[in-house]
Structures are given as C-alpha cells and as structure tokens.
Amino acid sequence: MIDFAWLWVGLIWPIPLIYRWFRRAFTQQSQPLTVTHLPAVASTAIQPTSRTWLNLIGLLVWTLVVVAFMRPQWLGEPIPAQNDAREMMIAVDLSGSMEIADMTINGEQVDRLTMLKYVMHDFIERRVGDRLGLILFADTAYVQAPMTFDRATVQKMLDETVLRLIGERTAIGDAIALTAKRFADRPQTNKILILVTDGQNTAGNVSPAQALELAKYYGVKIYTIGVGAEEIIVDGFFGQRRVNPSRDLDENMLRQLADETGGEYFRARSTEELENIYTELDAYEPVQGDNQLRRPQTALYHWPLGLAWFILALMLLHTIRGSWRQHG
Template sequence: MIALAFPWVFLALPLPFAVYFLVPAHRERAPALRFPFFRRMAHTAGSKTHAGAAVLSRSRFQMISAVLTWCLLVAALARPEWIGDAVEVSRSARDVVLAIDISGSMDTRDFKAPDGSPKQRFAAVRDVVDDFVTGREGDRMALIVFGSRAYVQSPLTEDLETITSLLGQTEVAMAGPHTAIGDAIGLAIRTFEASDIEQRLLILLSDGADTSSRMSPVNAAEIAASKGIEIHTVGVGDPDASGEDRVDLGALQDIAGRTGGAYFFAEDEAGLQDIYERIDALTPRETETLSYRPKTSLAFLPLGAAALIPFAAVLVLLFSSRHRRAVA
C-alpha cells in the first residue's frame, strides 16, 4: 500500500498559477531608434511596429514541461511511502536480575544431590539457576555476583546463553570471602536504571550474613521498593552456624517483605529446585506485543522524474532549433 507522509504539501500545487496570473510579467527591453516619421517609414517599408518592451513567449511544450516538473516536485515533498504488511514483535514485559552469593562459605559441601551425595553449595545453586534461566527464554535478565564486593557479570540482555555461560565460569570467592548483600541490592537498582520496563524483579540468593556492605540491606531494600523493584530472597546454608557462616534468615525475610516479594529457604538441591519452580510460578513470563508496518520511502521516484524532465525539454528545444536553422 502506498501512502503519503505529508499530504498537505499538495496545497502548494496552485502556487505557480497564482504567481502567473497575479504577478506582473517580466518584460525584456530591446534597443530602438526614435524619430518623428517612424510610422510612415515602417508603412512604406511594409514592416510592423513593436513595443519597446516585449514579454517573452513560451511554447506549449515548455509550459507542459514546467507544470509536470512542479507537480513531481510537490509529489516528492509529500513523501510517498510503501507501507508493508504488519510485523509483530514480542518482548518481555518484565526484567529480571539474578544476584548470586559467591562468598567463601559457598564452597561448603553440605548440600545433598538427588542421589544423596554431598555437593558444593555453589555447584548446586549453579545447576538449578541454569535450568531456571533456560526456562525463561524471551525474558531479559542480568547477572550480579557478590562476595566482599558486588559485580555485574552481565547487564540486562535477552541472550540467556551468555548468562549461563558466565555463571559457569564463575568460581567461589572470586569477589572476596565476605558477604555484601546491601551492595548487591544497590548494584541491582543501578542495573535496573537502564530499563524502561515498569515490572522489575530481583532474585537474591545468599548463604551468609551481611558483613561488608557500604549500604545496609534494609536501606537498600527500601530504595528498591520505592523504585518498584520486587525482591525474592533465597537462603541456603546453616542458620545455626556462627559468624559469617551463619545465614541471616531474618534479614532475608525483612528484605523480601519490604519489597512485596517472597522469602524461601533451601536445605538441599531438591529443595532449591522446588524454590525456583515456585518463583517461576509466582512470576510467570509476561510479554507485550508491539505491531508496526515497515515503511519504504518512494520520494526518489518523482524527484528523479522531476530532474529528468527539464533536461529532456532542453535537449528537445535545442534539437528543434537546430533543425529549423538547417531547413531555413
């Protein structure tokens, strides 16, 4: 289908005709001699007299060429476009950030694999998170890892293979031996600033108490709540341990409660798998569909024709003038 981007430009079509009829014609002066008995001499010689200033005449061919050129220029300014068939694009209606604790305590081998064998905490988390990420194809996700400091491993992206690949290359204690939950939440807030989507979800997993954050987890959670970020917290590890090895379940519950999220605790890999399935059920994939019609400008067609017509008209006039001289 062909449409015009600026159809109102056609209001300018009668402009040359208005100038032609309302503005006085240009007169070209010709040299002449003036003496009293000029009319008698002209009558005796059988010649016709002419005015001292004459209006140049135009042939019908010139007028038609000028009119066509003007009409084509106006048509080009109206910008004709070819509008293609509707194209629908689906994108995620929610952005998700994963914040994974990789402090030194995540190296503890107290998780039970499905076969009952002991398994490293981080290895169990990585396997479960891989399945979770793979099942959310089409969503935009980001990955943050934190220990003594928090780092963005991947900004928000739809390339979920990159998320799983980077998580697979991550090792325990790469970010330091301590736990900075508040900094991880703060970094997630900054990551969400690049998003124009209103629904924002942070899934935070930790096995320890906050010991090295520059911002307290409670304050960070309050800021996240004010920006519409919902936080689901997942606790792993031993709540009865001492020091940094003790998971602070109360803090994780408080963080989730302040943002309208949910709190979970996992004791083994099966429990962790169940938690991520419940999170998936709580936050199913939401998409929004955008529809648009691709447009291709066709303005070059009338513009090219408008450039060719005067050129062709000049060639025709030159050829006809030489032909008349040759016949004469």
Template sequence: MTMLTFAYPWLALIAPLPFAVWLLLPAHASNRTGLRVPFFDRLAALSGQSPQVGGVIAPRRTLPLLVLILCWLLTVAALARPQWIEPPLHQDRPTRDLLLLVDLSGSMDTKDFVDASGRTVDRLTAVKQVLDDFLSRRKGDRVGVVVFGDAPFVLVPFTTDLELSRALLRDTVVGMAGPRTAFGDAIGLGIGLFDRSTVKAKTIIALTDGNDTASKVPPVEAAGVARDRGIVIHTVAVGDPTAAGEDKLDEGALKEVASTTKGGFFRALDRSQLAEIYQRLDQIETRKIDTVSFRPKRDIYWVPLAAALSLSLLLQALRTLRRRSQHPAPRTSDLAISKGAP
C-alpha cells in the same frame, strides 16, 4: 496479505497538469519558409484541398500521443513512491528485567547439597545447576547477573542472550568476589542497573548463605530504595540456619528485605528444596512478552520508471523502422545504373 500503497498519494493531483496546459496555453507557433507560385490555385484544385488564411496546426498521431500520456502517468506514479507492503512480522519483546544476585562468599564452598546424580556438592554448584535450568525457561525476559562477596560485581548486564548468562554463570567459582558477604551493596548495584530499564516489571532474585558483613548500606535500607523504584526482591536462603559466626544465616534480614518489596522469602536446605523454590518463582514471575507487529515496506518506484523508459524506447524503435520502410536505401545495382547513365 500483501498490498500496494503509495507514500505520497497526493502527487496524483498533478496528473491532469499537461491537459490543463494544453487547454489554457496557446499552441506552439513556428514560422516555415513557403514557396510562392503563380499557379497556386491550380495546385490547390489538383490536391483537392481548400486553402485557408492563417496558420496550420499539425495533427498529432494517436500512438505517440498515447505513449506520451502513459509515460507521464508512469512518471507521476514513480514520484508518488509506490511501496509493496509485505506480510506482517511479529517480534516478541521482553516486558520484564530479571536480575540474579549470587553469593560467592567463602561459605558457599560448604558441601551439604546433593545433586541430581546423588553426589554431594558444594552450595554454589547446586545453585548453579538449578539456576541453569531456571534460566533455560526464561525466554522472553532480559536477565542480568550480579555476583558479590567483599563487593558486588556485574557478571552479565541485562541481556536477552540467556545462553551467555548461563555460560558465564557456570564459570563462577567460590571466592572470586572475596570471602565476605556484601548483600546490601549488591542490592544497591542492582538498583543502579535498573536505572536504564524501560520495562514495567523489575525483579531481583537474591541467593545468599550468610549474613551481611561487608556492606556500606544495610540490606533493609537498600530494599526500601528498591521498593520506591518499583523493584520486587525475592530472597533465597541457601545456608544452614544453625550456623554461627560469619557463616550465620540472617533469616530475619532476608525476610525483611523480601517483605519490604512485597517479594517472597524462601529457605533451601538441600537441592530438592532449591529446585522447588525456582518452580514456585517460575509460577510467581511468569514470563510476560509484548508482541509487536510491523509490516515491511519495499520501494518499487523503479517499476513505473522502467515501464516509461521501455515505452519511449519502443516508440523510437517503431519510428525508426517506419522511416526506413518509407525511404529504403538505394540498391547497389541502382547506383551503378545511375552512375553509368549519360
């Protein structure tokens, strides 16, 4: 619903100011040259007026007075800054920051996942396919992506542009961050990204298929810092729990990281399990949107100013037409006769 309002309504108090001046101040006096004649009484009698001693107050015509009053009121209305309030607009603001930690170590190149078409693909390809579907349903969240191998790197800072996150995530390849796994450092980098976050809900979803072999900070210690800062970490184990060496999956560490921050631990042995995990995460981390409403205001002070200008110009035009009708210009024939007269 649209409505009219004034930004400075208190300026309406100056509207009676000209009336107060007219009441309190004396009338403007001016001296005019007079003509003294010995037959003044006869002239007064012929005119039917009774001469009085003192000044004469010239009466003001009704139309100019009304126009003057209207122009003053319109000027006061313009000074009060009239504003036209438009219908309310609603804007959805995200109330959660969601950070994805994606492992790009060499073991993610192992082909033990089957995609939706039945082809055997590597672990990273399966993760990217499921993440792409997961991100397509995260409207209302700010999402960031951190990839890690020998060291963690920010792939996408927190943004509501989910299409950008999906596009950059599709371009990731195994080994682009190094062959080893720095899971603890990735959590530390994620904590640093949340330092500028102003929302209450902060979530990390970590995907890794190996044990931590390159971090300066152990994952459990990093998880303790995340817990103190109100960050929840869900861990997803993508690797083979029976693997050995650097490819060995440290499920104990992943479970401890999740439990420390009151998050969940999930194991994905194939693509179907991975998809089910993201469905469960989608239920746990439901979208939260804070709807903010505001009403745009449009200044229309120019409307009363334009009306006041139009009224004054119209009054001047009427005065000009009236003068011309009372004092018409002499015709050419009259001028010719007056010039030829003796």
C-alpha cells in the same frame, strides 16, 4: 501494500536481453530469444511468423520467475504487539561460606555453589524470551552479565564463577543497590531481583536497610533465597556431632527485604527445595513491555511462479498438438 523481501534479485532480469544483444553483435544475425524449457519437438512446430510471440511469451515467463524469486509479500495494516518478556536480575553469593559441602546432587556431596549452578542451569534454560542479568557479590558486588536475551552467555558466566573471586565476606546491601541502579532507567519493567545467599551482610558500602529504601524507591521486587542445610554430622575429636551450618543465615533480614518490596522469602535446605523454588518463580507474571507496531506478512511468490508454470504448460501442449498435426 505489496513489498519485496529480495528486491535486489530484480537485477538479473535483463540477462536474457543482454545475452541476445551480444549474440546479435557477434553473429550479425537476428536470433530469437531461446526458450530453453521447451522440448526438442518445438523446433519442428515453431513457424517463423510465431517466433515474435514466442519471444514475448518467453520474456513474460522469465519476468514472472524473477518476480517470484524477489519474494513478493503483502503487508497488512500495522497492529500493536506487546513484548511479554520478563526481566530478572540474579544476584549470587560468592562468599567463603558457599564452599560448605552440605548439599547433594544425585547422591554425591557437593558445596553450595556447585548445587546452585546445577539447579540454575535448568532455570535459566527455561527463560526463553526473558531478559536475564547476573550480579556476583562477596566483599563487594559487580555486574557479571548485563540484562540480555542471551541465556547461554548468562549460564556460561555463572558456570565460570569461583569462590573467593571477590573476597570472603557478604555484601548483600551492595548487590541490592547495584540492582536498583541498573533498573533505574527502565521504568516500564517488572524489576525483579532474585537474591541467593547463605549468610548475613558483613561487608560493603551500603547497608541492607539503605539498599531496601533504594529498592522500594525504584520499585524493585526482591525474592530472597536462603541456601544451606540446617543440620549436618561432622567428625570431631570426641566422635561425631551434629552442627547447624546455616547458623549465620540472617533469615529475618531476608524476609524483611522480600516482604517490604512485594516479593517472597524462600528457604532452600536441599537441592530439591531449591528446584521447587525456581519452579514457583517461573509462575510469576511477565512484564508488559512497550507496544511495538508489527505488520502481518503474507507470502505471494506462489502466484507469479504458478502463472509461469501454467504458461509453460500451455506452450508445451500447443507444441505437441502442432507436432501431431504435422505428422498426422
């Protein structure tokens, strides 16, 4: 079927007729419809008997131009189209231990949260067409950014996070339970949670075991990332010594959360390892969204516009030939 994208443009079609009617009313003379596209020589070639035809042809050309500006288009038969976007909730640990400066960015020592923001900027930027959400957790968990296509907003929300915003402990169970609740009313999505932490569950109203059961019940796939170096050198009273800044990281719990939900556990000891992890996450299959009916569109405006130019070219040629005959 034929449709017009700018149907309202058709309201300008009567303008030449209205102009001619007002001109007649004020001059009390019958004036023909002026065709402004014709050259000056046309006035010498137009005969009184042909003015009616010229008026009709001018009106036809004007009609074709208006139709072209109304953007006619051919709508094909509806075809099903699937939404291939993935949906992922990102849960970020804001506990006090995330301020440990055991990471480096371009040779500069930074804390874990700064490194996480730096790496996730590229990760979020690559998720074109995906729905992303952001959950922050420490003493409790809350949704900072609901599931959205607006990646810039998610990135801004993450950049604005600060440590100890909601406490110093780690409520991993609450973060998982909140994610499961958010995905509960979306049965057709892949329900992926990317959980980034550097510790163990020390707070919250829901234990990791209870949250795991909720995630399994609602079909949430969890990818856990343990952040933190395994060894750093610190200065002490008796000189330098080596310590493990990630001694509180509960890798067994993180691995269990991933294994029992069909996800995977990753260990990020450096900025480079975290970048590689997010590159791997990019390769996971997209969610198959609900089918939507779409009509293929084919623009047709060039047909009436081309016909208008063709008619004008014929009129111009006819006028020039008539002028040559008169002066021949």
